[in-house]
Amino acid sequence: MTQKRKTLIKDIALEAGVSPALVSFVLSGKGREHRVSEKTVAQVVAIADKMNYLPNASAQSLRSGKTKTLGVVLSDISNPFFANIARGIEDVAAHRGYTVFFCSSDESSDKMGALVSSLIARNVDGLVIVPCDGSENIIRRLSENNVPIVLFDRPYRDMEISSVSLNNFSASYHAVEHLIKSGAQKVGMVAYDQNLVHMHDRIRGYRSAMEDAGMKSLITLGYTKMDDLQRSADKVLAKMLDKEVDALFFATNSISLACLHYIKDKGIEVPGQLKLVGFDGSDAFDLFSSSITYVRQPISSLSQKVVEVVVEMIENKNSLVNNIQIDGELIIRESS
Amino acid sequence: MTQKRKTLIKDIALEAGVSPALVSFVLSGKGREHRVSEKTVAQVVAIADKMNYLPNASAQSLRSGKTKTLGVVLSDISNPFFANIARGIEDVAAHRGYTVFFCSSDESSDKMGALVSSLIARNVDGLVIVPCDGSENIIRRLSENNVPIVLFDRPYRDMEISSVSLNNFSASYHAVEHLIKSGAQKVGMVAYDQNLVHMHDRIRGYRSAMEDAGMKSLITLGYTKMDDLQRSADKVLAKMLDKEVDALFFATNSISLACLHYIKDKGIEVPGQLKLVGFDGSDAFDLFSSSITYVRQPISSLSQKVVEVVVEMIENKNSLVNNIQIDGELIIRESS
DNA sequence: CCTGCAAGCTAAAACGTTATAGTAAATCTA
DNA sequence: TAGATTTACTATAACGTTTTAGCTTGCAGG
Numbered sequence: 001m002t003q004k005r006k007t008l009i010k011d012i013a014l015e016a017g018v019s020p021a022l023v024s025f026v027l028s029g030k031g032r033e034h035r036v037s038e039k040t041v042a043q044v045v046a047i048a049d050k051m052n053y054l055p056n057a058s059a060q061s062l063r064s065g066k067t068k069t070l071g072v073v074l075s076d077i078s079n080p081f082f083a084n085i086a087r088g089i090e091d092v093a094a095h096r097g098y099t100v101f102f103c104s105s106d107e108s109s110d111k112m113g114a115l116v117s118s119l120i121a122r123n124v125d126g127l128v129i130v131p132c133d134g135s136e137n138i139i140r141r142l143s144e145n146n147v148p149i150v151l152f153d154r155p156y157r158d159m160e161i162s163s164v165s166l167n168n169f170s171a172s173y174h175a176v177e178h179l180i181k182s183g184a185q186k187v188g189m190v191a192y193d194q195n196l197v198h199m200h201d202r203i204r205g206y207r208s209a210m211e212d213a214g215m216k217s218l219i220t221l222g223y224t225k226m227d228d229l230q231r232s233a234d235k236v237l238a239k240m241l242d243k244e245v246d247a248l249f250f251a252t253n254s255i256s257l258a259c260l261h262y263i264k265d266k267g268i269e270v271p272g273q274l275k276l277v278g279f280d281g282s283d284a285f286d287l288f289s290s291s292i293t294y295v296r297q298p299i300s301s302l303s304q305k306v307v308e309v310v311v312e313m314i315e316n317k318n319s320l321v322n323n324i325q326i327d328g329e330l331i332i333r334e335s336s
Numbered sequence: 337m338t339q340k341r342k343t344l345i346k347d348i349a350l351e352a353g354v355s356p357a358l359v360s361f362v363l364s365g366k367g368r369e370h371r372v373s374e375k376t377v378a379q380v381v382a383i384a385d386k387m388n389y390l391p392n393a394s395a396q397s398l399r400s401g402k403t404k405t406l407g408v409v410l411s412d413i414s415n416p417f418f419a420n421i422a423r424g425i426e427d428v429a430a431h432r433g434y435t436v437f438f439c440s441s442d443e444s445s446d447k448m449g450a451l452v453s454s455l456i457a458r459n460v461d462g463l464v465i466v467p468c469d470g471s472e473n474i475i476r477r478l479s480e481n482n483v484p485i486v487l488f489d490r491p492y493r494d495m496e497i498s499s500v501s502l503n504n505f506s507a508s509y510h511a512v513e514h515l516i517k518s519g520a521q522k523v524g525m526v527a528y529d530q531n532l533v534h535m536h537d538r539i540r541g542y543r544s545a546m547e548d549a550g551m552k553s554l555i556t557l558g559y560t561k562m563d564d565l566q567r568s569a570d571k572v573l574a575k576m577l578d579k580e581v582d583a584l585f586f587a588t589n590s591i592s593l594a595c596l597h598y599i600k601d602k603g604i605e606v607p608g609q610l611k612l613v614g615f616d617g618s619d620a621f622d623l624f625s626s627s628i629t630y631v632r633q634p635i636s637s638l639s640q641k642v643v644e645v646v647v648e649m650i651e652n653k654n655s656l657v658n659n660i661q662i663d664g665e666l667i668i669r670e671s672s
Numbered sequence: 673c674c675t676g677c678a679a680g681c682t683a684a685a686a687c688g689t690t691a692t693a694g695t696a697a698a699t700c701t702a
Numbered sequence: 703t704a705g706a707t708t709t710a711c712t713a714t715a716a717c718g719t720t721t722t723a724g725c726t727t728g729c730a731g732g
Contacts, residue, residue: 395688
């Protein structure tokens with residue numbers, strides 16, 4: 001079995017008795033525009049089909065400057081939330097004719113810098129980025145160089161850059177409000193100590209709901225670093241429980257899981273002793289002894305939007321800054 | 337702010353007062369090979385650095401025929417197992433200098449065909465594919481065209497194609513053996529009705545363990561289609577329980593979750609009334625009322641291996657067929 | 673019977689690299 | 703000191719497209 005050579009445009013041209021240029025016109029759908037006759041169009045298409053022509057993307061993009069490719073930098077694609085988002089982005093992008101490179105920054109701006117360079121070298125047409133602590137400069141530079149870019153999950157307030165994210169303030173507000181309405185007297189929150197807008201907003205939402213409820217004061221606020229999550233969960237929670245909170249609001253999925261482990265271990269009764277609300281859905285939330293109430297992020301609208309915005313920037317050179325916030329949905333279940 | 341033009345090789349050449357070819361030699365690390373003097377190498381590298389040179393990947397791959405890119409077709413990247421594998425592959429590939437396109441076939445061979453075409457058109461250097469029902473021809477054709485390709489998770493027995501997968505037979509055997517040793521009298525299994533080797537092997541492992549234990553017979557075997565999982569779980573499980581099984585072995589993560597929902601709803605006591613063993617870890621397994629015993633697939637060895645094998649094929653034109661099986665690990669916990 | 677214009681095509685340069693073949697000067701060999 | 707070899711580099715053709723400009727015809731209008 002000899003290696004079959006790939007079909008090139010000039011092979012088709014030869015077979016059809018026309019010039020390569022003509023074939024290129026036809027196959028890129030510009031037959032009309034270049035007034036190629038109906039007959040020739042049909043013939044060329046038929047031959048291309050018969051010969052299993054697949055255009056060489058490297059050549060196309062070298063010449064045209066477009067790759068029909070997106071770069072998406074998430075914090076970690078193995079995180080269920082981002083895995084679902086990735087899936088959504090993949091589908092919407094494919095529908096628009098784009099293929100996507102996914103990569104994970106691990107919340108490190110150094111790593112993000114390297115990833116972005118590699119994506120740029122690969123000539124991606126646009127970028128979707130989940131910013132992390134310290135990534136401001138990378139993102140500013142990209143934006144200044146007119147690379148189409150959309151921030152996801154975490155907007156930057158003080159930069160003129162498009163973004164798609166949850167309305168974190170309101171989601172958080174409603175979650176806490178719900179806890180209070182269900183009778184909680186002392187609501188605590190567990191959050192990350194991150195300098196990122198989305199986290200600030202979730203915390204603001206909590207604070208605001210507490211104030212509005214006329215609750216004596218902000219009860220307590222447990223911060224913890226990404227790293228030693230599991231270990232610190234113990235301490236943070238122990239402190240909370242000492243203060244006799246009767247409800248907890250978790251700022252993220254990973255925090256929720258860490259804390260649920262502790263709660264399960266200690267045999268704390270939910271919602272009897274402690275009411276709970278988490279962020280993002282998860283199978284674990286469903287199967288916990290009392291299913292967990294949570295803020296659902298609408299995965300498909302989020303991914304739909306983020307692709308739409310970046311593709312718009314790419315294809316229509318639309319540089320209007322577009323900050324889209326999408327509302328979360330509180331899924332109320334047994335834990336609250 | 338004017339748009340800064342990207343630095344090209346010829347810009348560097350001009351600045352350094354040498355030819356573009358020389359610059360290319362140096363920057364692709366072939367300075368030695370082409371006996372460029374130390375001094376010149378240093379100078380060129382310095383200038384490239386100063387000018388923030390990033391090679392244009394399209395041009396490179398058009399000329400060289402290599403893209404330093406892998407295509408990975410999973411069944412669904414939002415599935416936690418595959419999300420974790422994706423993460424592993426991403427890291428190992430990056431370490432080897434490759435960037436990867438991830439996509440999801442949804443277990444549809446039509447979709448897989450389209451994805452593969454798009455990846456081939458993008459000139460990926462190699463492919464990692466999770467086969468699905470009906471994908472034999474696609475894969476055979478690729479292999480015949482000498483595209484470096486490695487099957488993941490599910491080998492094809494009757495094709496001469498490299499693969500990396502769990503040793504499903506033995507993992508399954510040990511899981512069931514464990515249930516029996518823990519005192520189970522009637523062990524059932526819930527599996528998918530799929531014509532794929534990995535599923536067959538898991539079932540074979542179950543059968544074999546039952547036989548070897550001298551259990552009267554194969555107790556029962558519930559099949560279910562991927563689609564109506566949640567609905568059919570009810571029926572399958574009801575039937576199982578009618579037959580008074582006192583232990584269940586779940587063939588996959590998704591099956592486990594569907595069944596756990598039912599078990600939780602019905603208030604069946606685990607492991608009192610029913611012992612359980614699942615496949616793949618998951619947060620949900622940890623947080624279920626009794627933590628679930630499961631077969632752990634060693635994510636990092638699996639992803640390490642699969643990238644190694646495909647890169648080996650790419651870089652050393654090594655066409656030896658390499659069927660790697662990696663042992664699972666039974667993580668014993670409360671449910672059994 | 674020339675002029676202008678539309679229709680339908682082609683020629684050829686360009687995109688930014690890499691790789692092959694080669695050249696000129698310096699050094700070695702004998 | 704003539705030839706051989708080595709050192710350090712250069713010229714140029716490719717890679718497979720897209721795109722710009724232009725080239726033939728045929729035909730209508732005057």
